[in-house]
Amino acid sequence: METIKSVDIYELGSPGEKSSPWSSTILIVKLTSSNGNVGYGEAPTTFMTLPVKESMREVERVFKDQNYFNIEKNMREFYKHSFYLSRSMEATSALSAFEIASWDLIGKDLGTPVYNLLGGEYNSELRAYANGWYSDCLEPDDFVSRAKEYIKKGYTAFKFDPFRNNFDRIGNDGIKKAVDIVSAMRSELGENIDLLIECHGRFSTKYAIKVGQALDEFNPLFIEEPIHPEMELGLFDFKRYVNTPVALGERLLNKEDFARYISQGMVDIVQADLTNSKGILEAKKISAIVESFGGLMAFHNAFGPVQTAATLNVDYTLTNFLIQESFEDSWPDWKRNLFSGYRIENGHFKLSGKPGLGITADEKLMEKLIYDGMEEFNKNEPSWVVSGTYK
Numbered sequence: 001m002e003t004i005k006s007v008d009i010y011e012l013g014s015p016g017e018k019s020s021p022w023s024s025t026i027l028i029v030k031l032t033s034s035n036g037n038v039g040y041g042e043a044p045t046t047f048m049t050l051p052v053k054e055s056m057r058e059v060e061r062v063f064k065d066q067n068y069f070n071i072e073k074n075m076r077e078f079y080k081h082s083f084y085l086s087r088s089m090e091a092t093s094a095l096s097a098f099e100i101a102s103w104d105l106i107g108k109d110l111g112t113p114v115y116n117l118l119g120g121e122y123n124s125e126l127r128a129y130a131n132g133w134y135s136d137c138l139e140p141d142d143f144v145s146r147a148k149e150y151i152k153k154g155y156t157a158f159k160f161d162p163f164r165n166n167f168d169r170i171g172n173d174g175i176k177k178a179v180d181i182v183s184a185m186r187s188e189l190g191e192n193i194d195l196l197i198e199c200h201g202r203f204s205t206k207y208a209i210k211v212g213q214a215l216d217e218f219n220p221l222f223i224e225e226p227i228h229p230e231m232e233l234g235l236f237d238f239k240r241y242v243n244t245p246v247a248l249g250e251r252l253l254n255k256e257d258f259a260r261y262i263s264q265g266m267v268d269i270v271q272a273d274l275t276n277s278k279g280i281l282e283a284k285k286i287s288a289i290v291e292s293f294g295g296l297m298a299f300h301n302a303f304g305p306v307q308t309a310a311t312l313n314v315d316y317t318l319t320n321f322l323i324q325e326s327f328e329d330s331w332p333d334w335k336r337n338l339f340s341g342y343r344i345e346n347g348h349f350k351l352s353g354k355p356g357l358g359i360t361a362d363e364k365l366m367e368k369l370i371y372d373g374m375e376e377f378n379k380n381e382p383s384w385v386v387s388g389t390y391k
């Protein structure tokens with residue numbers, strides 16, 4: 001029986017090369033097996049970097065010396081010890097990293113990609129949508145010209161938050177500015193480009209409805225987190241008055257959370273983030289629950305390369321896959337060069353097919369990028385916005 005012999009936890013970043021504010025550093029766990037194989041996992045950051053990094057030490061106390069094939073047993077064992085897991089983004093994120101790394105080890109031991117262990121390759125091509133592409137874009141022309149650059153790279157879908165620094169409420173002027181941006185994107189880019197509206201959960205219900213109704217005419221593919229996540233009951237009203245499909249999920253922590261939202265018809269397109277919601281096997285369970293209600297999956301993916309690779313391994317196997325988020329083309333070189341093993345070409349993701357997650361680490365670069373600290377704090381711009389757009 002192979003076991004987890006050693007655990008290394010890395011915070012990696014390069015202060016000189018800016019990345020998305022919420023992911024200016026990344027958290028990686030490296031598990032070394034008793035047979036010498038290594039497995040990588042990733043946890044999210046977003047203004048909780050050091051608490052997650054410390055929580056990973058708690059997870060290590062449960063996972064160390066355990067058989068990493070026993071995913072369900074190791075996860076349940078941690079659940080028994082971590083009293084607040086179901087309400088703690090930090091604990092769940094730390095745990096997700098170890099679960100992902102366990103699957104990397106399992107695939108490498110068996111000499112097969114993780115997706116072959118989850119139902120096999122159902123989707124041979126995974127359509128991507130671009131996010132992170134619109135930094136410093138404020139006016140309609142800024143968005144359109146930047147999007148055209150990404151269309152040249154092959155992207156056919158764009159997610160963006162056109163609401164500048166409106167929060168909780170939004171006035172007619174703010175709604176008009178957002179309509180002008182979305183209208184320009186639609187008229188300049190045409191009907192074959194999908195527009196995905198990101199609200200970042202910034203509105204209270206009444207204002208979310210006003211925004212959703214104003215943008216319905218442009219047929220967005222979805223509208224994401226229209227309402228503050230604590231006000232989930234507002235989604236019933238929102239869906240009564242707005243036609244655009246609702247997408248959310250990056251802030252939900254487990255399959256039971258998703259079961260509540262999808263079974264009550266509060267969401268159409270589920271954006272679980274497997275680094276926030278207990279990893280790969282839970283992602284398959286969430287997808288199955290969503291599928292049983294006719295919902296679609298569009299995994300949230302806003303941090304680093306190990307997250308992307310793990311998410312793609314699940315995407316490959318989904319019968320209800322819709323589209324996959326990508327920040328890759330807005331990443332700084334340090335983040336892009338850390339791991340190899342998947343590519344994004346002509347707006348579509350493709351895995352290498354190598355065993356495990358299918359990725360290989362540049363361990364020399366990892367050592368150079370070791371970092372310790374929280375991401376920079378900008379009191380004028382929340383860390384969750386694409387830089388230069390909260391004005």
Ligand SMILES: O=C(O)C(=O)C[C@H](O)[C@H](O)CO
Pocket residue numbers: 022046131198200250300301302325383384385386
């Ligand atoms: O990628 C998305 O959907 C986002 O909402 C980006 C956010 O800033 C990020 O997820 C915060 O963790």
Ligand SMILES: [Mg+2]
Pocket residue numbers: 198200224225250
């Ligand atoms: Mg989002």
